[in-house]
Amino acid sequence: MRREPVSPIHGARPGGAADQRPLRDIAEQALAVMRAQGFDAAQVSASRATQDEVNISHNEASLLRSTETCRVGLLGLVDGRKASTELSDFDADAIRERIAGLYADAQSAPQDDANAVSSGQHARIVQGPQDSDLALLADKAAELLAFRSRETPRMMVDEGAALHARTDSHTLTTGGSDLACSLGWYALQAFGTARDGTQSSSFNHAGGTTDDLRGHDAAAFFGLGEMLRDTERQIHTQPVGANFVGDVVLMPNAAADLVEWLLEQIGDMQLIAGSSLYRDQVGQAIASPLLSLRSRFDAPGVAALSSDGFVTPPIEILRDGRLVTLIPSLYGSRKTKLPHVPTASAGWDLAAGTSPLAEVLGGVARGALIGRLSMGNPAANGDFSGVIKNSFRIDDGTLGPALSETMISGNIGRMLRDVVALSQERIDTGALRLPWLRIANLHFS
Amino acid sequence: MNSAAQTTPRDTYTETRRHELRKSRLTMVDGNLATNSRTAEGGVSARVYDSGYWGFASAPGADNAASVERAGRKARENARTMARFGTRKAYDLPGGSYRGEHAYQGRPALSQKDGIDRLAALHAWCAQRYPGLKSTQFMLQDEYHTKRLSSSHGSEVLSSIQRAVCYMTLTAEDDAGAPVELLDRLSVKGSLADLDLSIDAMGPLLDRLHEQLQHKRTAVAARGGLHTVVMGPDLAGILAHEAMGHPCEADLVLGGAMTRDLVGQSVASELVTMVDFANTYGGEELMVPVYADDEGTPARDAVLIERGRLNAFMSSRETAARLGIEATGSARAYNPNDEPLVRMRNTAILPGASKLDEMIAGVDDGYLLLKTSNGQADSTTEFMFGITLGYEIRDGRIGRAIRDTTVSGSAIKVLQSVDAVSDDMQWTCAGYCGKKQPMVVSMGGPAIRSRAHLGGV
Numbered sequence: 001m002r003r004e005p006v007s008p009i010h011g012a013r014p015g016g017a018a019d020q021r022p023l024r025d026i027a028e029q030a031l032a033v034m035r036a037q038g039f040d041a042a043q044v045s046a047s048r049a050t051q052d053e054v055n056i057s058h059n060e061a062s063l064l065r066s067t068e069t070c071r072v073g074l075l076g077l078v079d080g081r082k083a084s085t086e087l088s089d090f091d092a093d094a095i096r097e098r099i100a101g102l103y104a105d106a107q108s109a110p111q112d113d114a115n116a117v118s119s120g121q122h123a124r125i126v127q128g129p130q131d132s133d134l135a136l137l138a139d140k141a142a143e144l145l146a147f148r149s150r151e152t153p154r155m156m157v158d159e160g161a162a163l164h165a166r167t168d169s170h171t172l173t174t175g176g177s178d179l180a181c182s183l184g185w186y187a188l189q190a191f192g193t194a195r196d197g198t199q200s201s202s203f204n205h206a207g208g209t210t211d212d213l214r215g216h217d218a219a220a221f222f223g224l225g226e227m228l229r230d231t232e233r234q235i236h237t238q239p240v241g242a243n244f245v246g247d248v249v250l251m252p253n254a255a256a257d258l259v260e261w262l263l264e265q266i267g268d269m270q271l272i273a274g275s276s277l278y279r280d281q282v283g284q285a286i287a288s289p290l291l292s293l294r295s296r297f298d299a300p301g302v303a304a305l306s307s308d309g310f311v312t313p314p315i316e317i318l319r320d321g322r323l324v325t326l327i328p329s330l331y332g333s334r335k336t337k338l339p340h341v342p343t344a345s346a347g348w349d350l351a352a353g354t355s356p357l358a359e360v361l362g363g364v365a366r367g368a369l370i371g372r373l374s375m376g377n378p379a380a381n382g383d384f385s386g387v388i389k390n391s392f393r394i395d396d397g398t399l400g401p402a403l404s405e406t407m408i409s410g411n412i413g414r415m416l417r418d419v420v421a422l423s424q425e426r427i428d429t430g431a432l433r434l435p436w437l438r439i440a441n442l443h444f445s
Numbered sequence: 446m447n448s449a450a451q452t453t454p455r456d457t458y459t460e461t462r463r464h465e466l467r468k469s470r471l472t473m474v475d476g477n478l479a480t481n482s483r484t485a486e487g488g489v490s491a492r493v494y495d496s497g498y499w500g501f502a503s504a505p506g507a508d509n510a511a512s513v514e515r516a517g518r519k520a521r522e523n524a525r526t527m528a529r530f531g532t533r534k535a536y537d538l539p540g541g542s543y544r545g546e547h548a549y550q551g552r553p554a555l556s557q558k559d560g561i562d563r564l565a566a567l568h569a570w571c572a573q574r575y576p577g578l579k580s581t582q583f584m585l586q587d588e589y590h591t592k593r594l595s596s597s598h599g600s601e602v603l604s605s606i607q608r609a610v611c612y613m614t615l616t617a618e619d620d621a622g623a624p625v626e627l628l629d630r631l632s633v634k635g636s637l638a639d640l641d642l643s644i645d646a647m648g649p650l651l652d653r654l655h656e657q658l659q660h661k662r663t664a665v666a667a668r669g670g671l672h673t674v675v676m677g678p679d680l681a682g683i684l685a686h687e688a689m690g691h692p693c694e695a696d697l698v699l700g701g702a703m704t705r706d707l708v709g710q711s712v713a714s715e716l717v718t719m720v721d722f723a724n725t726y727g728g729e730e731l732m733v734p735v736y737a738d739d740e741g742t743p744a745r746d747a748v749l750i751e752r753g754r755l756n757a758f759m760s761s762r763e764t765a766a767r768l769g770i771e772a773t774g775s776a777r778a779y780n781p782n783d784e785p786l787v788r789m790r791n792t793a794i795l796p797g798a799s800k801l802d803e804m805i806a807g808v809d810d811g812y813l814l815l816k817t818s819n820g821q822a823d824s825t826t827e828f829m830f831g832i833t834l835g836y837e838i839r840d841g842r843i844g845r846a847i848r849d850t851t852v853s854g855s856a857i858k859v860l861q862s863v864d865a866v867s868d869d870m871q872w873t874c875a876g877y878c879g880k881k882q883p884m885v886v887s888m889g890g891p892a893i894r895s896r897a898h899l900g901g902v
Contacts, residue, residue, distance in 0.1 A: 054527075055499075057696075058696075058699050058700055060530075060533065061498075061527060061530040062498065062499055062527075062533075063498070063499035063500070063501060063523075063527070063784070064498075064499075064500050064501070064523035064524070064526050064527050065500075065501040065502070065523070065784060066501070066502045066503075066519055066523055067490075067501075067502065067503045067782040068503065068504050068505065068782075069488065069503075069505055069782055070505045082478070082481055083481040083482070083483075083557065084480075084481065084482045085482060085483045085484060085485075086482075086484040086485070086486075087484070087485045087486075088485070088486045088487055088488065088505050088781075089485075089487065089505065089506070098485075101483075102483075104556075104557070104558075105481060105483065105557040105558075106481070107558075108556070108557050108558030108561055108562075109478050109481050109557075109561055110476075110477075110478050110561070110565065112477060112478065114477070134526065138529055138530070141530075142530070156700050156701045158696070158697065158699075158700035158701075159881060192700060192701075193700060193701045193702075193824040194701075195701040198703065198706050200701050200702065200703050200824050200825055201824070201825070202823050202824060202825055202827065203823055203824050243669055243670065268479075269474070269479075272474050272475070272477065272479070273474055273475065273579075273580040273582060273616060274475075274579055274580055275579065275580055275616050275624040275626070277623075277624075331479070335477065374821045374823075374829045374853075375829065375831065375851055375900075376817070376818045376819055376820075376829075376830060376831010376832065376833070376849065376850075376851050377818045377819060377831055378849070379625075379626075379833075379848060379849035380616060380623070380624035380625060380626040381619075381623040381624055381625070383848055383849055384849070384851075385667075385669070385849075385850050385851040385899075385900025385901060386829065386851050386900065387827065387829045387851065387853045387900075389823070404825065404827060405827060405853070405854065405855065405898060407669060407851065407853060407898060407899075407900040408900070409666075409669060409850070409851075409900045409901055443669060443901070445669025445670050445898075445900065445901065
């Protein structure tokens, strides 16, 4: 990630964009209006976003989509009372009118000492590809379609996309925070099924974000090629046919569910409501000693800034299975009296293991390799049950037929403790970089 | 209406949508106002179909003539740029045109202050009445879409979708100190002002939710495997949506969903008729009334399953052309910068003749499933949805509550096993359907009895 002065505006869009005033000017003017309105403290974010997207539909390139949006986010505090709003208009009169309404909204809120805005935060971030390359997007879509046609002809890509996105933002607060960011990235994604006669596989998908779309063939990004190949092998399926307790190997896409659940457990809502299972577990072993989870807030498509106006330094969540920190926002921290730990919107890295994937799979006496967990939200205590999709049976370490109508049940917290092996291989989707995980003691039915 | 909707010689179809989306959200956690937010988004989009390819562009400013012109020009340019992928078959897009204005007139909007006051009153009431609770969370949310659509097929449409939801989550602890929670939701067409949030109206709902939560504190695990289940109306609605609704969307049919080869065949018990209603059921306008979709196609009901036989699909203009079927007016876009996709509107299983009590009494060993969290569909018609409230049924009587679980199965097998459908009907419009974009949909149904797979030990 480079940190340097941000160019105030995007490159001109074809046809010319409507309002290209510097974002800092828009944010500064809005902040001045908020001060004049009577807010004690305020945060203003002005942003522009553009996206170009070559869409694939049913194995054919079908649509070129170009979007531009603008946004002003306003948050104000008056007498400890808070309200926020957003509008998609840079017009000064529209912003002034909204600020007046926001003041009334804030006055009607209850007082809460935990309300505050950031102070003293400074960043200038320029990260990722700043300009869209339509020819490159078209080439990558064509490469993906060519791979499908050549390597996995029974696969139907229902939806796919090669896209470039860029978001410029400038955030100011009355506490002197001044955060500017120009974030660009490319993404590739595919979603679809494989079909043979009247038989069809389950849906499957893969995708992610990258700063460099030229580095590989399209199918080599984010496990896209493996996903297409796996899905072709999932057309003909069998139920597991028995109730038993066994092991699972979660592919990275499924392992993401565990990481996301843990992050929710140590975040604001669970901490404030007092329902977090880990509120008093910092420093304790809550997961297998094989698990080390750390931030990667400079990942492609991620800016190292929090939504409440803080720079987000690198953090560790798990070190060898021990919980290093909770992640309350500024509000959550002041509400719960826990240390404030700012986090970005995404960017997490689960350390790789020491075993090749083949060994991880080879250690399973009876169980399944799972591509996706289709399940309801886990219960408050972590209990869950779900249908395993895009999955294969494993017996005596050998991969068997694809599975259908098979469920597993267990507890997510217990699963974190029951991780018994991690692969050396990982898939990096930008938002997450994860290995395959072998986990013991799941109930199959 | 505007320049983007005017055809040029190379255009076969163009549409322009000016779209405003307003939302408000209040979240109160244990009396703390965690969210107090209102948003407004406006934009214009244009889409062009040229020589078999689509071009789409959007820009901020729903009422800005320059934005309309710019989006139209960019959309045409994008469609032509796609020619680099070679020749693609161009279809004559069916569906006709529609001219009309449809805007829901509910009560005058609730101020944020009124909303906050009502949440505070509900929280205070819960704190006083249920002192053993560990946490109480309420969320009020409404959203209002206004779309003005103009198409080269001659459509000129003003439409609106407006819905409000109150989510209520109560959390207690079981004997071991582990959290146990239960969520319920109340939804209406209109704004938060159209929700009756008075204690008189909400008190009985909260009393029942609290009672059910107490049952969950001592819940037992469901037995994993195939069981006879009585699914309440909430579940029948999501069953309709997930199990056979998605596999009957024409874009998924084109993508290889198993339903493609099943038209005219038995896919359900003769007791099952399933319809995606455009705007009206039983003489009443539904919660997501679509009179013309976001392609300007006049919306029509799609009878997906008629007395057990697969009958029809939901479609956009292009998917209808590709499949050689009628366009149902099901193409909808969520955000101002989204293109229309085939989406459900108001999907329901129609009521039958049975009574819920009799359906339960007829089960020797099974489960009564009442509340759901979320669900997913699949091209194979294998669906799942989360169960957050259910009970054992033994010898025709309701027994112990069960812990959160998941119900799943092949939609066709589950629907073919339906042996009773109740004579009542409930509609809900909470949450979002996710398919590239979110979407507001409603779903409805009676209670049904069938065989399905439960997750458990």
